[in-house]
Amino acid sequence: MAEVLMIAGDFTEDYELMVPFQTLSVVGIGVDVVCPRKRSGDSIITAIHDFEGFQTYTEKPGHKFTLNASFDTLALEKYQGLFLTGGRSSEYLRLDKEVLNTVRWFMAKNLPVAAICHGVQILTAADVVRGRKLTAYPAVRPEVTSCGGSYVEVKFDESVMDGNLITAPAWPGNVAILRDFISALGIKID
Numbered sequence: 001m002a003e004v005l006m007i008a009g010d011f012t013e014d015y016e017l018m019v020p021f022q023t024l025s026v027v028g029i030g031v032d033v034v035c036p037r038k039r040s041g042d043s044i045i046t047a048i049h050d051f052e053g054f055q056t057y058t059e060k061p062g063h064k065f066t067l068n069a070s071f072d073t074l075a076l077e078k079y080q081g082l083f084l085t086g087g088r089s090s091e092y093l094r095l096d097k098e099v100l101n102t103v104r105w106f107m108a109k110n111l112p113v114a115a116i117c118h119g120v121q122i123l124t125a126a127d128v129v130r131g132r133k134l135t136a137y138p139a140v141r142p143e144v145t146s147c148g149g150s151y152v153e154v155k156f157d158e159s160v161m162d163g164n165l166i167t168a169p170a171w172p173g174n175v176a177i178l179r180d181f182i183s184a185l186g187i188k189i190d
Contacts, residue, residue: 002185003030004081005074005106007099007122009089010035014046014062015171016086016116021065023178024083027189032069032079035089036096039070047087049117049171051156056139057170059088071098081185082106086117086137086170094125103128107164112184114166114177120144123165134167135160 004024008017017033024031035044046062082103084090093099103126106113115123120136121143123129130148135158144151152160159168159176166184168177182189 001028001030002080002187003032003078004083004185005069005076005079005102006031006033006083006085007071007093007102008033008035008044008065008085009093010044011047011062011088012044012085012090013087013117013171014048015174016119017046017065018063019171019174020083020085020114020116020178020181023174024182027182027187029182029185029187031083032074033065033067034069034071034074035067036071036093036099038067039072040067042067044089049087051170074102076102076105079106079111081112081114081181083181084113084115084119084122086115086119088118090118090121094122100126110164112164112166112181114168114181114184116168116173116177117170120167124149129165132165133160133162134165135169136167137169 049057107128124143124147156172
């Protein structure tokens with residue numbers, strides 16, 4: 001079965017980590033979750049973002065998540081796909097040179113790459129969205145367009161697939177992005 005890499009960090013959005021990790025695991029896909037400067041067995045803290053009628057989402061403390069792989073010892077060749085979680089971690093993970101090189105490696109190999117919500121900020125920082133159609137949390141739209149991507153506005157429970165790139169605007173799109181990501185990995189679920 002396939003193996004995928006998931007990059008997350010402190011204050012990644014809880015549902016955008018937990019739901020994909022658990023769903024991919026249920027269908028038999030191996031998922032290694034890593035964070036720069038942390039090792040297997042270390043924890044990250046998540047944040048819960050909710051849409052409660054304000055001008056933007058609210059944020060509450062999430063769960064601890066124990067990483068099951070170490071970023072500094074990755075062998076990228078073992079993975080068939082990459083999943084970038086959203087949340088506030090994306091704003092600092094996009095500053096990490098090795099995170100950006102990892103994204104570029106997967107994109108250059110034309111392997112499935114999924115990014116949800118603010119995870120798209122990592123894609124824009126890696127300069128891999130030029131000429132691509134994608135979606136993200138609406139506040140990320142200016143980054144997508146300024147980096148040469150075509151922002152597609154969809155409902156929060158939808159996803160956009162452009163070749164190997166799969167994106168969704170927020171955690172309500174988990175079903176859509178995971179369906180497309182699993183399909184892109186070549187896995188058929190009856």
